[in-house]
Amino acid sequence: MASQNTLQAALGYQFSDANLLEQALTHRSHSGPHNERLEFLGDSVLNFVVASLLFVRFPKIDEGDLSRLRANLVKQAALADIASRLNLSQYLRLGEGELKSGGFRRPSILADALEALFGAVYLDGGFDAAQQVIQRQYETILDHVDAKTLGKDPKTLLQELLQGRKLDLPVYAVVATHGAAHNQLFEVECQIPALDIKVSAGGASRRAAEQSAAELAITAINAIPQAKGQRKARARKSTQLSLPVAVSQEKK
Amino acid sequence: MASQNTLQAALGYQFSDANLLEQALTHRSHSGPHNERLEFLGDSVLNFVVASLLFVRFPKIDEGDLSRLRANLVKQAALADIASRLNLSQYLRLGEGELKSGGFRRPSILADALEALFGAVYLDGGFDAAQQVIQRQYETILDHVDAKTLGKDPKTLLQELLQGRKLDLPVYAVVATHGAAHNQLFEVECQIPALDIKVSAGGASRRAAEQSAAELAITAINAIPQAKGQRKARARKSTQLSLPVAVSQEKK
Numbered sequence: 001m002a003s004q005n006t007l008q009a010a011l012g013y014q015f016s017d018a019n020l021l022e023q024a025l026t027h028r029s030h031s032g033p034h035n036e037r038l039e040f041l042g043d044s045v046l047n048f049v050v051a052s053l054l055f056v057r058f059p060k061i062d063e064g065d066l067s068r069l070r071a072n073l074v075k076q077a078a079l080a081d082i083a084s085r086l087n088l089s090q091y092l093r094l095g096e097g098e099l100k101s102g103g104f105r106r107p108s109i110l111a112d113a114l115e116a117l118f119g120a121v122y123l124d125g126g127f128d129a130a131q132q133v134i135q136r137q138y139e140t141i142l143d144h145v146d147a148k149t150l151g152k153d154p155k156t157l158l159q160e161l162l163q164g165r166k167l168d169l170p171v172y173a174v175v176a177t178h179g180a181a182h183n184q185l186f187e188v189e190c191q192i193p194a195l196d197i198k199v200s201a202g203g204a205s206r207r208a209a210e211q212s213a214a215e216l217a218i219t220a221i222n223a224i225p226q227a228k229g230q231r232k233a234r235a236r237k238s239t240q241l242s243l244p245v246a247v248s249q250e251k252k
Numbered sequence: 253m254a255s256q257n258t259l260q261a262a263l264g265y266q267f268s269d270a271n272l273l274e275q276a277l278t279h280r281s282h283s284g285p286h287n288e289r290l291e292f293l294g295d296s297v298l299n300f301v302v303a304s305l306l307f308v309r310f311p312k313i314d315e316g317d318l319s320r321l322r323a324n325l326v327k328q329a330a331l332a333d334i335a336s337r338l339n340l341s342q343y344l345r346l347g348e349g350e351l352k353s354g355g356f357r358r359p360s361i362l363a364d365a366l367e368a369l370f371g372a373v374y375l376d377g378g379f380d381a382a383q384q385v386i387q388r389q390y391e392t393i394l395d396h397v398d399a400k401t402l403g404k405d406p407k408t409l410l411q412e413l414l415q416g417r418k419l420d421l422p423v424y425a426v427v428a429t430h431g432a433a434h435n436q437l438f439e440v441e442c443q444i445p446a447l448d449i450k451v452s453a454g455g456a457s458r459r460a461a462e463q464s465a466a467e468l469a470i471t472a473i474n475a476i477p478q479a480k481g482q483r484k485a486r487a488r489k490s491t492q493l494s495l496p497v498a499v500s501q502e503k504k
Contacts, residue, residue: 037307040315044303044322051296052374055289063292070296122304127379 294371
């Protein structure tokens with residue numbers, strides 16, 4: 001097991017009570033006090049700190065978008081990523097069964113242990129300490145958050161992309177279903193007539209197939225060297241540049 | 253509108269920035285900055301503070317029970333109760349439509365405004381201030397929390413009640429359905445043979461009817477002066493008291 005000092009350095013926090021650190025790293029499959037209560041506490045301090053970071057960083061977006069962003073920043077996969085950066089798997093204390101089945105690589109175990117660590121820091125050092133530790137892990141992530149797209153599903157993104165270009169909404173249609181009732185595969189086509197795009201994708205439900213088709217449609221739009229909508233906008237802009245109105249814009 | 257000083261006294265907090273207090277009390281139906289972003293922030297600080305209060309107060313219960321308790325303490329009805337105690341409806345700023353339709357009495361509007369107030373206190377005075385304000389509102393409530401039962405549904409409570417007396421689980425059966433398919437009423441019977449209890453209740457779904465029947469069964473059990481299960485246990489105990497084994501128990 002790696003030295004816990006390395007982990008504490010990566011967290012930017014030195015525990016006064018080493019037992020709390022140890023408990024945070026102990027999965028319930030291991031003997032002794034485990035990390036599940038700390039995880040409960042850590043989950044809630046994490047949610048709050050990320051909420052307040054988003055509140056300050058994005059002063060103009062509404063609470064629905066704040067909720068969407070937060071949900072994505074604290075979801076299991078995001079926490080497992082942070083846990084991996086911290087090499088958390090090297091410090092975990094797991095029972096034999098979990099050890100053999102590779103539990104130290106499991107995203108849920110990593111995410112839970114990370115939350116438990118945040119909870120342990122709060123108990124050990126108070127709210128300011130926990131806030132600093134969490135903020136340190138999220139700084140770079142927040143620098144790269146695209147508040148408009150993060151956590152939106154492909155259908156929503158496609159719709160917004162088309163609305164932004166003042167184009168009609170895409171048209172979805174089930175073109176085929178395969179297989180028996182309990183194990184059907186839906187094939188859905190997504191058409192965007194204005195851009196001559198027609199793609200299709202399969203899925204275990206109509207909704208899943210629509211999302212996959214929307215994803216393909218977005219890829220198709222991005223693959224167009226200059227999308228038709230954009231070409232028009234750019235042409236208009238370059239025309240304006242040679243007119244007085246462009247000069248007045250430069251003065252602003 | 254009542255004086256905001258009365259509200260601040262009830263909260264135990266005096267705002268430095270009166271605009272934050274005003275915004276927290278402003279529903280989105282009213283003109284000007286409204287309270288929805290503050291509500292997002294307040295919801296998360298509330299969740300965290302209640303989590304930490306429960307963590308400290310109930311050192312033995314597991315994270316599942318902590319989650320259940322918290323969910324019940326921060327649910328809309330619980331928040332609306334606190335808001336009513338604070339006479340929050342007297343301070344709300346609502347649009348005309350909401351005013352006319354009695355929005356100041358609506359639990360969702362009251363609960364949201366209370367959360368927004370907590371968020372505003374955090375912004376105005378920092379975490380410690382928010383923690384104190386929330387703790388003050390929850391002190392009495394926490395003193396009366398029954399950690400074993402709060403937030404459990406009647407079927408679960410009934411099952412635990414019977415298991416505690418080492419009795420068989422209740423038997424549920426749909427005894428009748430009434431009405432057309434889109435508007436059915438289910439009648440469910442709940443039997444506890446060991447206690448000679450047989451009650452029935454109706455509901456819009458099988459599940460709902462079972463829950464109502466379980467609630468009636470609990471009432472029926474509590475109405476028995478001495479439930480049979482208990483009587484047996486007491487009888488056995490009093491028998492034991494006259495035997496050597498009871499003496500050895502007393503020595504422990």
